Amino acid sequence: MDPLDLSLCQSVEALRDGTLCSTMLVEAYRSRAEQLNPKIHAYLGIAGEEVIRAARKADDSWAAFRRGGDHPGPLTGIPLAIKDVLCVKGYSCTCGSRILENFIPPYTATPVERLQAAGGLILGKTNTDEFAMGSSTENSAFGMTYNPWDTERVPGGSSGGSAAAVAARMAPIALGTDTGGSVRQPAAYCGVVGLKPSYGRVSRYGLIAFGSSLDCVGVLARTVEDAAFLLEIMAGHDPMDSTSMPVEVPAFRKSLRGEPDLHGIRIGIPKEYFTAGIQPDVDRLVREAIGVLQCLGAETKEISLPNTEFALPVYYIVAPAEASANLARYDGVRFGLRREGQNLRDLYDGTRGAGFGAEVKRRIMLGTYALSAGYYDAYYGQAQKVRTLIKADFENAFQFVDIIASPVTPSTAFRAGEKVDNPLAMYMEDLLTLPASLAGVPGISLPCGRDSLGLPVGLQLSGPFLGEETLLRVGWSFQQVTRWHKEAPSL
Amino acid sequence: MPLTHKEVEHIALLAHLQLGEQELEKYRQQLTDILDYADRLLRVDTSAISPTTTVLPLRSIQRTDDITKSLDRNDALANAPEQAKHMFRIPPVFE
Numbered sequence: 001m002d003p004l005d006l007s008l009c010q011s012v013e014a015l016r017d018g019t020l021c022s023t024m025l026v027e028a029y030r031s032r033a034e035q036l037n038p039k040i041h042a043y044l045g046i047a048g049e050e051v052i053r054a055a056r057k058a059d060d061s062w063a064a065f066r067r068g069g070d071h072p073g074p075l076t077g078i079p080l081a082i083k084d085v086l087c088v089k090g091y092s093c094t095c096g097s098r099i100l101e102n103f104i105p106p107y108t109a110t111p112v113e114r115l116q117a118a119g120g121l122i123l124g125k126t127n128t129d130e131f132a133m134g135s136s137t138e139n140s141a142f143g144m145t146y147n148p149w150d151t152e153r154v155p156g157g158s159s160g161g162s163a164a165a166v167a168a169r170m171a172p173i174a175l176g177t178d179t180g181g182s183v184r185q186p187a188a189y190c191g192v193v194g195l196k197p198s199y200g201r202v203s204r205y206g207l208i209a210f211g212s213s214l215d216c217v218g219v220l221a222r223t224v225e226d227a228a229f230l231l232e233i234m235a236g237h238d239p240m241d242s243t244s245m246p247v248e249v250p251a252f253r254k255s256l257r258g259e260p261d262l263h264g265i266r267i268g269i270p271k272e273y274f275t276a277g278i279q280p281d282v283d284r285l286v287r288e289a290i291g292v293l294q295c296l297g298a299e300t301k302e303i304s305l306p307n308t309e310f311a312l313p314v315y316y317i318v319a320p321a322e323a324s325a326n327l328a329r330y331d332g333v334r335f336g337l338r339r340e341g342q343n344l345r346d347l348y349d350g351t352r353g354a355g356f357g358a359e360v361k362r363r364i365m366l367g368t369y370a371l372s373a374g375y376y377d378a379y380y381g382q383a384q385k386v387r388t389l390i391k392a393d394f395e396n397a398f399q400f401v402d403i404i405a406s407p408v409t410p411s412t413a414f415r416a417g418e419k420v421d422n423p424l425a426m427y428m429e430d431l432l433t434l435p436a437s438l439a440g441v442p443g444i445s446l447p448c449g450r451d452s453l454g455l456p457v458g459l460q461l462s463g464p465f466l467g468e469e470t471l472l473r474v475g476w477s478f479q480q481v482t483r484w485h486k487e488a489p490s491l
Numbered sequence: 492m493p494l495t496h497k498e499v500e501h502i503a504l505l506a507h508l509q510l511g512e513q514e515l516e517k518y519r520q521q522l523t524d525i526l527d528y529a530d531r532l533l534r535v536d537t538s539a540i541s542p543t544t545t546v547l548p549l550r551s552i553q554r555t556d557d558i559t560k561s562l563d564r565n566d567a568l569a570n571a572p573e574q575a576k577h578m579f580r581i582p583p584v585f586e
Contacts, residue, residue, distance in 0.1 A: 106566035200547050213545060242552035243545070313529040324506060331507070333579050338572035344582050345507075353509030361508055365499070365518050366525060368506040382532050384542030389535070391543060423521055424528060440546030465546070 003028045004169045008078065008226035011172060015062055015077050022055040022062070022077025022121075025172075029079050029123055033170040036491060041145050042155075042165035044084050045092060046124040051079065054121045061119070075233065076119030081171035083162050084125040085132050086112055086217070087206040095208050096128040096140035096158075099330050099337045099355030109206025110241065111175065111217045111234040118233045123171055127161030130357045131327065132177055132210045134158050135185060135429035138420055139359045146416070147189060148489040149455055153413040156186030156429075162220045163190040168491055173230060174220045179211045180315050181408075181433025183218035184445040188408035188458025191447045193475070193485065195219045195227040198466050199440035200245040202231070203238030209326040211319035212243075214437050223485055224446070224475040228252040231468065250469050260477035263297035265470070268401030272308035273432055279411040282457050285449035286407045289459040289478065293405065296477050303401060305393040310386050311434040316427055317370050317383035318438070323360075324367030330355065362423060387438050394439040398464040403474050406432055408445045408458035436462045444475050447484040456484075493523045 003025045006014060014020035033046050058077030065071055082088060085095045087105035094100045108116070116122070129139035137145040137160030145160040147153040148168035155164040159176030163186035166174050176183040178196035187194025196218040204215055217234065221227040232253060237246040269290065274283060294300055332338035332351030339354045341347035356364070370379035397404060409432060419426040436443045441462055448459040459478070463471035479485050499519045503510045510518070564577060573580040 103570055106562055106569060200549075213543075239554065243547060243549070245547065245549070307535075310532060310535060313532050316525060317529055317532070328507075332572060333581055334567075335570035336572075341582070344584055347582060348507045349509040352507055356508070361510070361514070362518060362521060364506050364508060365502050366522055369502050369522065369526070372502070372505060378533070379526075379529065381542060382535075382537060383529075384544070385537035385540045386532050386535050387543040388540050389537075391546060424524055427525075438543075438546075 004032060007223050008173045008221065009223070009229055011078060012074065016065070018062065018066055022058040023052060025077065026051055026055040026079045026121060026123070029171060033124060033165070036168055036170055039146065039151060039491070040148055040164050040168050040170065041143055042126055042161045042168065042170055043081070043124040044094060044096070044127050044142055044161070047122055051121050051123060058119060058121070073117065073119030075115060078120050079123035079172065080115060080120045081123050081126050081162055081165045081174035082112055083159050083174065083176045084128055085177055085208045086175060087208065088112055088122055088125070091122065091125060093125065093208070094142070095132070096130040096142060097355065097357065097360070098141045099351070101337065103335050105206070107206060110203035110238045112206065114234050115230070126159070126165055126174060129158035129160070130360050131208070131323070132158040132179060132182055133323070133359050133363055135181070135426055136419070137161060138416065139357055141357055144416060147413050148491060149191065150413065150453070152415055153455070154189070154416050156189035156413065158182040159220060160186045163187050163192055163194065166190070166192045166220045166222060167489060169488060172222070173226055176218050176220050177207060178216045178218045178437065179214045179319060180437045181430045183220060184408050184433050184443055184458070184460060185429060187220055187445040189413040189456065191456030191484070191487065193221045193224055193227050193447070194445040195221070195231060196436070196443045197231060197235065197468055198442045200243050201442070201466065201468065202234050203241040203244040205238055205240035211322040212326060213322060214319060224444070224472055224479050225253060225256050227444070228256060228472045228476070245466065247466065252469060252472050255469055255473050256476040260296055260480035262293060262474060262477055265298040265403065265474060266401040267293055267298045267300045268303035268397055268404045269300055270303050270305045270308065270397070270404055270406055272305055273406035277410050278407060279451065281451035282407050282409070282411060285457045286459050289448035290405050292478060292482060293474065296481065298474070301401065303397050303404070305397060305435065307386065307389045307393050308435055311390055311438055312427060312431055314383045314386050314390065314438060315430065315434045316366070317379050318387065320363040320367030321370045321380050322367070324364045324371065327360070327364055359423070390435055391439040394435070394441055394464070402463070402470055404462045406460050408432060408460040412451045412453070412455035412457060432460065441465050442468050442471055444471055446475055446478055447487070448482070449484060494519050494526070
C-alpha cells in the first residue's frame with residue numbers, strides 16, 4: 001500500500017487500525033514534497049525533523065489506544081499543509097510578501113490550533129498570491145506555483161500552493177482561504193475539492209486580514225468527505241472572532257453515509273452563469289455533471305440571479321477598500337520590513353513602497369480612492385448597496401432550490417504570464433465565484449472532467465447560509481458515482 | 492473619466508505609498524480602466540436599498556469585560572524592527 005494513495009479519511013482509519021504508521025505517512029509526504037517542490041513550488045516552507053519526531057509520538061498514541069488506552073485526537077499523526085496567510089506560532093508567515101518576509105507569528109490561528117489540538121501535524125506552509133490578492137499565485141513575492149497538470153500553466157489562486165500540493169500528492173489535505181474564490185478557483189484548476197464554508201462558520205482569528213467582510217478559511221482536499229472531516233474540526237464559535245457564528249456545528253460527516261440518493265433535492269441552474277464567454281468544454285462537462293446529479297434523483301430547474309453582472313465591480317470596490325484599511329498596519333514599526341527614512345512619514349511611505357508588490361499596491365490605491373472624501377458614496381456606498389441586491393438574489397433563489405450548480409470558472413487553467421499585465425482580465429477569473437462570496441454563502445468546487453488539453457474542470461455548488469450539510473451531501477453523492485477526483489497528474 | 496497624474500499622486504499620499512513616476516503612470520491608467528468598469532454600478536437604482544454592513548445575522552456582539560491572559564510583552568515586541576526599553580522605537584516626530 002502506498003500511503004500517498006490514501007484519502008485523508010482512509011489514512012485516519014489505517015492509523016487507528018495500525019495498518020499504517022504516522023512516521024511512514026509523514027515521511028512519504030515530506031520526501032515527495034521535498035522532491036517535487038523545485039518543480040511545483042507549492043510550498044514556501046517544508047517542516048524539518050521536528051515533524052518526524054511528532055509523528056513518532058503520534059504512533060505511540062495510536063499504539064496505546066490499541067492496547068486499550070484513550071482515543072487520541074481524530075487527526076493524530078496526519079500531516080497538514082497550511083496556506084501561508086494563517087499564523088502558526090513559531091513558523092514564518094510571509095503572506096507571499098516581502099513586507100512580512102521575516103515575520104514569526106507569536107500565536108496560532110484558531111482553525112489551525114483546532115486541527116493541532118485534534119492531533120494534526122504541520123507539514124509546511126503553502127504559496128499564495130501576496131496577501132491572497134490574485135487568481136494565479138503569480139503575485140507571490142517568492143515566485144509562482146506551477147500547475148501539476150501542466151507546469152507551464154498557473155494553478156489558480158490565491159490558494160494555488162495549497163491546491164497544487166493536494167493535486168500533486170505533496171499533502172493529503174490543505175487549508176486555504178477564500179475571499180472572492182481563492183479556494184474554489186485553484187481547486188478547479190488543479191482538479192481537487194475546494195470547500196469555502198459560509199462566512200462566519202470558521203474563525204478568522206490568526207488569519208492575516210485581506211477583506212474582512214469576505215475572508216473565509218476553507219479546505220483543499222481530495223474528497224468531499226475529507227473536506228467535511230476537517231471542517232467539522234475547525235468550525236464553530238470562537239470568542240476571539242466576533243464574526244464567527246455562535247451556532248452548533250453539525251456532524252457533517254454523518255450525513256455522508258449510505259446510498260448516494262438525491263431525491264427531494266432541487267438544484268437551480270442560474271442562466272447568468274452560462275454565458276457566451278464560457279469555454280465549450282467547460283460548459284459541456286458542467287452540464288454533464290448536473291446530469292449525473294439528476295440521475296441520482298435531483299430535480300433541476302433554471303433560475304435567475306439577475307444581479308450577477310454586478311458582482312465583479314462590487315467586489316473590486318469592496319475588497320480593495322477593506323484591504324486598504326487592513327494593510328495600513330504594515331508601516332515598519334511593529335513587525336515586518338522597515339525601510340529607514342529621514343523622518344517617520346518617510347519611513348512609513350518608503351517601507352510600504354518597497355515592501356508591497358504591484359498588485360497589492362494597486363488594490364491599496366483603488367481602495368483608498370474608493371473610500372476617499374468625495375468618492376465614498378459613489379463607489380464604496382453604492383457597491384455595498386448593490387451587494388445587498390446580490391445577497392437578495394441568493395435568498396430569493398434558495399426559496400425555490402436547495403443548491404445552485406454552475407461552472408467554477410469560465411475556462412480552464414491559463415498559461416503563466418498570460419494575464420499579468422492586464423488586471424481586469426485577471427479579475428474576470430473570479431466572475432462566477434464572487435457572487436457567493438459577496439452573499440456569504442458556502443460553495444464547493446468538485447472535479448468534473450478534463451478539457452481537450454487534459455486540464456481539470458470544476459463544478460461549483462453553492463448552498464444557503466450555513467447550509468453546508470446539504471452541500472456536502474450533494475458533493476459526496478456526486479463523488480460516489482464519478483471518478484474524476486481519483487485522477488492524479490503524472491509527475 | 493481618466494484620473495489625472497495629480498489625483499494619483501494624492502491617492503498615493505493618502506495611502507502612504509512611495510511610488511516612482513513610472514509606477515504612478517501605470518496605476519493612473521490601470522485605475523482609470525478599473526474605475527470605468529466599476530461605473531456600471533451607477534446604473535443600478537439603489538435609492539430604496541440599504542448598504543450591506545455584514546452578511547451575518549448578528550448585531551452588536553458584546554462580552555463581559557473580564558481580565559484574561561493576553562500576548563506576552565516580549566512576544567509582542569519580538570518582531571519589531573527596532574525596540575528600546577520594552578517599546579517600539581521610531582524616528583523622532585518632533586525636533
